[in-house]
Amino acid sequence: MAQITIKGVKKNYAKTAVIHGVDVNIEAGEFVVILGPSGCGKSTLLRMIAGLEEISGGEIAIDGTVVNQLEPRERGCAMVFQNYALYPHMTVRQNIGYSLKVAKLPKAERDARVMKVAQSVSLEPFLDRRPGELSGGQRQRVAMARAMVREPKVFLFDEPFSNLDAKLRVAMRAEVRRLHRDLGVTSVFVTHDQTEAMTLADKLIIMNAGNVEQIGKPTEVYNNPASRFVADFIGSPAMNLFEGEFDAEGQFMHGTGGKMNVSQLNGVRVPGRKVVLGVRPEGVRRTGADTHGAIPAVVDYVEELGASRLIHADANGSRIVALDNDTAEIKSGTPVHLSLADSALHLFSLEDGRRISH
Amino acid sequence: MIERSPFFDALTYAVMIIGLILVVIPFWVVIVAASQSLQEVSRVPISLLPSDQLWANLSEAWARADLGPKMLNSFIVAIGVTIGKITLAAMSAFAIVFFNFKARMICFWLIFITLMLPLEVRIVPTYAIAANALLPFQVILDTFGISWLVQAVSGIQVSLNWNLLNSYTGLILPLVATATGTFLYRQFFMTIPDELAEASKMDGASAMEFFRDVLIPLSRTNMLALATIMFVGSWNQYLWPLLITTDRANFGTVVMQLKALIPAQNGTPDWNVTMAGALIIMLPPLLVVAFMQRWFVRGLISRDK
Numbered sequence: 001m002a003q004i005t006i007k008g009v010k011k012n013y014a015k016t017a018v019i020h021g022v023d024v025n026i027e028a029g030e031f032v033v034i035l036g037p038s039g040c041g042k043s044t045l046l047r048m049i050a051g052l053e054e055i056s057g058g059e060i061a062i063d064g065t066v067v068n069q070l071e072p073r074e075r076g077c078a079m080v081f082q083n084y085a086l087y088p089h090m091t092v093r094q095n096i097g098y099s100l101k102v103a104k105l106p107k108a109e110r111d112a113r114v115m116k117v118a119q120s121v122s123l124e125p126f127l128d129r130r131p132g133e134l135s136g137g138q139r140q141r142v143a144m145a146r147a148m149v150r151e152p153k154v155f156l157f158d159e160p161f162s163n164l165d166a167k168l169r170v171a172m173r174a175e176v177r178r179l180h181r182d183l184g185v186t187s188v189f190v191t192h193d194q195t196e197a198m199t200l201a202d203k204l205i206i207m208n209a210g211n212v213e214q215i216g217k218p219t220e221v222y223n224n225p226a227s228r229f230v231a232d233f234i235g236s237p238a239m240n241l242f243e244g245e246f247d248a249e250g251q252f253m254h255g256t257g258g259k260m261n262v263s264q265l266n267g268v269r270v271p272g273r274k275v276v277l278g279v280r281p282e283g284v285r286r287t288g289a290d291t292h293g294a295i296p297a298v299v300d301y302v303e304e305l306g307a308s309r310l311i312h313a314d315a316n317g318s319r320i321v322a323l324d325n326d327t328a329e330i331k332s333g334t335p336v337h338l339s340l341a342d343s344a345l346h347l348f349s350l351e352d353g354r355r356i357s358h
Numbered sequence: 359m360i361e362r363s364p365f366f367d368a369l370t371y372a373v374m375i376i377g378l379i380l381v382v383i384p385f386w387v388v389i390v391a392a393s394q395s396l397q398e399v400s401r402v403p404i405s406l407l408p409s410d411q412l413w414a415n416l417s418e419a420w421a422r423a424d425l426g427p428k429m430l431n432s433f434i435v436a437i438g439v440t441i442g443k444i445t446l447a448a449m450s451a452f453a454i455v456f457f458n459f460k461a462r463m464i465c466f467w468l469i470f471i472t473l474m475l476p477l478e479v480r481i482v483p484t485y486a487i488a489a490n491a492l493l494p495f496q497v498i499l500d501t502f503g504i505s506w507l508v509q510a511v512s513g514i515q516v517s518l519n520w521n522l523l524n525s526y527t528g529l530i531l532p533l534v535a536t537a538t539g540t541f542l543y544r545q546f547f548m549t550i551p552d553e554l555a556e557a558s559k560m561d562g563a564s565a566m567e568f569f570r571d572v573l574i575p576l577s578r579t580n581m582l583a584l585a586t587i588m589f590v591g592s593w594n595q596y597l598w599p600l601l602i603t604t605d606r607a608n609f610g611t612v613v614m615q616l617k618a619l620i621p622a623q624n625g626t627p628d629w630n631v632t633m634a635g636a637l638i639i640m641l642p643p644l645l646v647v648a649f650m651q652r653w654f655v656r657g658l659i660s661r662d663k
Contacts, residue, residue, distance in 0.1 A: 052556050073562035085553035089575045098571070099561035146561070 001028040002076065002153035002186050004049065008058035011044050011210075018044055019210045021058065026188065026203070031180050033189045035197040036207035037233070043158055045207070046190045050156050051075050062154060078147035079156040083163065084139045086131040086146075092118070093127040096145045117149045120182075121175070137168045144179070155180075157189040161196065173199055194234055198222070206230050224346075228353035231278045231346055237310055240284065242277045242318050243350060246270060252277055258316025261293035265345060274350040281310060283344025284322035287337050294337040295320070301332050313338065391633035392416070399630040411630065419635035423615040424607075431529075432593060432611040433642070438530040439592035440585050447539025447584065448577065452569055454540070455547040456555060466544070473537040477598055488528050488602055492518035524605040533592055539584050546580050547573065582653035590643040612639045 004026040011019040019041040026032050034042040047053040049060055051072035059066050067075045078099075086095050093114055094101075100110045118124050121141040131139055140160060147155055157176075161169045173196060180187055191197055197204055198218045206213040206221060206229075214226040225231035231239045244254030250269040252260040254277070262269070262277065287294050297315035311322045313336060322338055330336070347356040386406070391399055393412035398405060419425065454466045477484060487493055496518045499505040505516035522528030550573070558568040574581075596613050603609040619635040621627045647654070 050560065052559065072559045077560070079557070079560045081553045081557060083551065083553055085551065085557035087554065087557075087572055089572075098558075098563070102561055102563045102567055102571075146557075150561075 001184060002063040003028045004154065004186065004188070005061040005064075006045075006049075006058070007061075009045070009048060009055060009060060010057035011041065011048060011053065012056045017210065019048075022207075022212050024205060024212065024215060026186060028186055029184045031177075031187045031189065031200060031202045032205060033191060033197040033201035033203075034205045034207060035191060035194060035233075036213075038192055039209075040207045041210040042190045042192075042207050046156055046158055046188060049075075049154070049188060050077050050079050052079075076153035077156050078150050078152035078154070079158065080140075080143045080147050080160045082159045084131070084143045086139060086142055088131055091128050091130055092123060092134070092142050095131065095142055096123075096149050099146070099150045113149055114145075117145045120148070120179070121145050136164050137172065140164060140168075140172060141175075144176075148179070148183070152185065155185050155187040157187065157191075159191055160189075161191075162193075169193075169196070176200065194236065198234075206233065208233075224355070225278075226355050228276050228278070228348040231348065235280055237281050237321055237323075239278045239280050239346070240320050241348075242320075243274075244277065245272055245274045255315065255317030258295070258318055260295055260340065262340070262345060265347060268347060268356055275356065276348040276350050276353070278346035278348060279340050279344050281321045281323040283341040284320060284338050285341065286311070286322060286324055286326065287339040289337045291337065291339055294339050297336055297338055299330050299332050299334045299336055302330055311336070388633045388636055391630055392637045394630050396626065396628050396630060399633075400627060412634070415630050415634035416638060419619060419631045419638060422631065423612075423618045423635055424610075425612060425615060425635070425638060427608075428610050428612045428615050429638075429642075431526075431609060432613070434526055435529045435595070435599070435611060436589050436593040436642075438526065439533045439595075440588045442530060442534035443536045443539050443588045443592075444581055444584055446534055447536050447543045448574070448581070449569075450540045451543030451547050452573065455544055456565070456568075469537050469540050471537075472535065473541070477532065481597065481601065484532050485601055488522040488532060490518070491520040491522050491531075523602055524609050526609070528602050529599055529609065529611075533595065533598065536588070539588065542580065542584055543577065546577055550576065579653055582650055583655075586647060586650040586654045589646050593643045615639070 004024075006022055006024040006026075009019060009022045010017065022045060024032075034045060036042045044053055048055050049062075051067065051070060051074075055068050059068050061067065062075055062077070087098065090098065093111075096117060097110050097114045100113060105113075114127075115124070118127055121144055123138070123141055123145055126134060126138060126142075131142065134142065143160065161172050164172060176189075177200060189197075189200060201218050203215065204218050204221050205215050208229050214221055214230045216224075216226075221230060222234055225234060225239075228241065232241060242252070242254040242260075244252055244258075246269045247253050247259075248271050250262075250271070252262045252265075252269075252275075254260065260277070289296075295315050297313035297320055300312045300314055300319075303310040303312065308323055308325050311324050311330065313320050313322065315338070320338060348354065349356055387404075390406055390408050391404070392415050393408040393410065394405070394415075395409060395411045398409055398411075450465075450469060454462055454469075490496070496505070496516070499508075499516055499518075508514060508516050522531065554572060555568060558572055563571065594613060595611070599609075599611045599614055603614075606614065616636065616639060619632045621629065621632065
């Protein structure tokens with residue numbers, strides 16, 4: 001188990017900066033997920049930890065040792081790649097045992113360790129096959145076994161499940177979770193899939209355009225997004241975000257003259273202040289027209305989810321999505337009234353997108 | 359392309375058969391002539407049916423051109439060149455594809471340009487180098503006054519000399535450099551995903567271990583294809599061995615011996631023996647291609663996954 005300290009880490013390619021200084025502390029035994037849209041620098045950060053990319057600035061320390069100048073093999077990390085990266089000409093046994101062979105371990109010990117690892121991911125029946133004769137899920141398990149056999153200090157996962165189908169992905173997620181529980185090795189997992197991130201992470205790192213937006217527990221990030229970007233990125237269906245400002249009476253004005261009563265946001269309702277108001281679809285409910293603060297809207301279309309449905313509506317030029325459990329049919333064009341749950345409101349500055357606490 | 363018209367089918371067959379005949383007829387003439395007696399082969403027009411003198415002619419050619427030792431020479435040279443070319447091609451392509459150094463593209467283009475400079479074009483300077491392989495170093499030492507300095511200080515006259523004439527080294531070494539091979543290997547290495555190199559790095563393998571344990575086994579079909587072309591090419595070398603070996607008795611190759619088999623101007627016109635000799639000499643490359651063609655086609659066209 002190892003602690004990873006990332007201090008002011010930067011990455012430039014020629015003159016383009018792709019990571020602008022990242023500070024993260026990863027505790028020993030923690031399962032950290034780096035989440036972000038493609039091109040945000042999350043894989044680059046992971047590869048810098050692995051030693052596959054040079055670090056342009058700042059430092060990375062594993063277990064207190066600065067590893068900036070160390071070769072990948074000296075860092076004690078093992079990596080699972082997106083496309084498995086198995087050696088196509090070697091059998092599963094040779095694939096898993098290759099790192100031990102390079103380390104010149106005696107054959108008997110090598111075989112014993114390969115066997116043990118293969119058992120833990122149920123690969124024994126396939127040990128003499130080649131990667132080409134395996135299914136996607138099996139190849140993924142070989143890739144994980146290959147990482148595990150070295151008994152590394154740190155596991156690095158680079159979007160390992162993006163080539164698997166949805167069902168297999170869920171199964172592999174459970175497997176990774178179980179392995180982490182059993183082995184307790186510090187793990188860093190990169191993904192762009194938020195469900196994967198939310199279910200796996202002890203600690204979630206949200207990255208955007210080379211910067212860390214927020215670090216926290218998955219629930220923390222979900223309930224208290226630190227920025228407009230995080231609010232928009234985390235959660236499916238996405239959070240409703242309204243750009244607007246407060247009027248003299250403290251009402252929130254948005255769209256083409258729409259008004260929302262947000263009296264619960266006391267203290268931050270400065271008239272004229274430009275803000276983004278966010279509320280998750282589950283915080284928006286249908287109510288009667290006479291409810292205090294009800295927002296009139298017109299249904300655009302309804303998205304059936306099975307157990308519930310999403311009502312996409314237009315409220316004075318602003319799009320609003322509400323989670324609804326009712327089953328009565330709603331046609332598009334129907335006028336409805338919506339209300340915002342008190343506790344579910346998030347406020348962000350329009351200027352820099354940071355959260356305004358209230 | 360699939361065409362389902364009888365006329366088109368007939369046309370393709372016709373073209374194919376004509377092509378086949380064009381290729382096979384010379385071989386047939388060689389085989390027929392090699393099996394005839396002197397009287398039969400001298401008859402005009404020549405009969406296109408084989409006779410029964412094949413074995414006698416073969417042994418006559420074998421003895422006359424001293425093909426035993428020459429065959430051995432040819433094998434040593436062809437195998438040496440093939441192995442050398444493959445090693446050099448694989449390693450230079452490895453350097454060009456997997457290492458990110460500044461002069462990478464320059465190196466690649468320099469190698470590529472030599473495609474346009476076959477041995478025949480640069481045969482005079484190559485001969486000069488073969489006569490003294492250390493000549494370039496001598497020139498460098500002389501130009502920069504180092505040899506003068508050494509002589510002034512120690513009184514020793516610097517005169518580097520490494521003669522490659524009349525040696526296997528001289529026969530093999532200048533033929534080893536190959537742009538074709540490097541290019542073929544480069545194309546293959548570029549299809550190998552970066553992740554594979556990274557995975558081996560994470561597994562703790564050094565660059566050479568990656569080369570040996572991953573790239574070489576993966577490029578097996580490629581290597582066999584290349585070996586086939588290179589073997590045939592170097593077996594058929596005529597000009598270079600002719601130039602570099604004055605000691606034909608010891609270092610001559612079989613292809614050079616073809617000359618010895620051609621009847622002299624006023625000698626007996628025993629073309630049957632000449633043809634028998636040609637038959638023997640073209641047999642090894644023919645067998646190599648026959649055995650390797652499965653790999654050859656696979657290595658050049660597709661690759662097994």
